[in-house]
Amino acid sequence: MLRQNMFSRFIDNTKNNPYDFIYQLFYAGLLATLAMVLVNPDEALKVFIACAALSLPLIGKNIKHVCSDKQNLVLPFMLLLFGLLQIIWVDIFKQPGTTFTGAYRSYQNGGKVMIFAALVMTALTSRAPCATKIRLTSIWVILTAIGLYLFAGYQLAGAPDPLAYRVALGFERQTGTAYALTFIALLASQSIINLRLKHTVSLYLLHFLISLAVIITTQTRAAILVYPILSIGLFFIHYRHNRTMLLRALLAFVILVGIAAIPLKSVIENRYQNSMADLHSYSQDNNNTSIGARLAMQRAGIETGKEHYWGQSLELRGAKIQQLAVQDTSLQVVLEFINVHLHNEIVDTFSLKGLPGVIVLLLLYSAMFLRAYWQRSPLLFVISGAIAIYGLSDLLLYAKGEALSCVLALCVAAMLTSNPTREQCHD
Secondary structure (H helix, E strand, C coil): CHHHHHHHHHHHHHHHCHHHHHHHHHHHHHHHHHHHCCCCHHHHHHHHHHHHHHHHHHHHHCHHHHHHCCHHHHHHHHHHHHHHHHHHHHHHHCCCCCCCHHHHHHHHHHHHHHHHHHHHHHHHCCCCCCHHHHHHHHHHHHHHHHHHHHHHHHHHHCCCCCCCCCCCCCCCCHHHHHHHHHHHHHHHHHHHHHHCCCCHHHHHHHHHHHHHHHHHCCCCHHHHHHHHHHHHHHHHHHCCCCHHHHHHHHHHHHHHHHHHHCCCHHHHHHHHHHHHHHHHHHHCCCCCCHHHHHHHHHHHHHHHHHCCCCCCCHHHHHHHHHHHHHHCHHHHHHHHHCCCCCCCHHHHHHHHHHHHHHHHHHHHHHHHHHHHHHCCCHHHHHHHHHHHHHCCCCCCCCCHHHHHHHHHHHHHHHHCCCCCCCCCCCC
8 A cells, every 4th residue: 555655645745756767767776887898888888878868858947947957067067068079070070991990989989988978967966966866876875785795706706716816897998897896896885984884994895805806806906906095085074073983993904904815815816916016017118017018108198299289199109109219129029909999098088189189078077076175075075086097098989898897986976975954856
């Protein structure tokens, strides 16, 4: 009887205000995208595009309210601007029959994802999150994280040599998987805090242990180093006024890092030894290593960007890098990456979109941190930090899967962030 009454009330509300129904679909679509992004990025993007389409009537219905809060429009505007920059650059420089078709398509797809995200973020500002929705979102995020951790365990268990296997889930590259898992884990950590359960701290620590172990299985060094810092930082910001709690938690985090490392000791040792070998090789003028190649790509990107401050094509950049490689053999390793990207968000942007591109990218980073500051959101701050830090060794706003995981994390972080001055429900 109660269920029938709730269903009848939902139907009545939908008839009286169809925008409520659109909003419910929009909200559910974002949560579905979150659950799908690491399993099937292509299908997740389709759902995200549908959410972007649903955002249009929501924005139109609440346009006065949306425009009245200028601060909330800064991040969507910068997402839109960076997305347009990507697409316009491709439209200007891409030539028919180019051998760089795949790379151009990836930049273009990344730009489209930014534009969709701008619409979604704007629609999220059209209504303030209420306590009920924040709680439901928190529960969904936690369940999504658990499901992904189990999926990672399933892939690992089915591998011929689990300790040598790099978990990828549904992504093509394990590094992209590690970055996306970082975002999911940080969202889940905040969700645990949001639920305010009796054993919140214990659950947070348990989740930290499990999520760190899963991220280690991707064998991505940047994520293994950065995620613990961000997760611990998120906890410390929330409990900064309780010094006793912080001291106990710090000790617990150290112990848990050690516990996570024990069964995966060989994986960590292998990655550490590879890093040391890479650094030693680089000191011996050998760039044919993972770290050496990244440093060489940064040098090549800066040199090629200096000659075209207003941008250039992938073909021109590739030709210049080939010239530099002839003059400086230490840059030979860069040649295998000229048809992909240069593994540094700022350098790659400078080498292709020139100074305008770098300015827009830095403004986008600034907008993410400003949004976190204005909303007093520790979660948005650490998510933004992860995007910026990972961008130092890879491209996150490139291609579908990586770009979608980034902007989706920003959107869900906004959904998990309450604003007491505007908190209300429209259900």
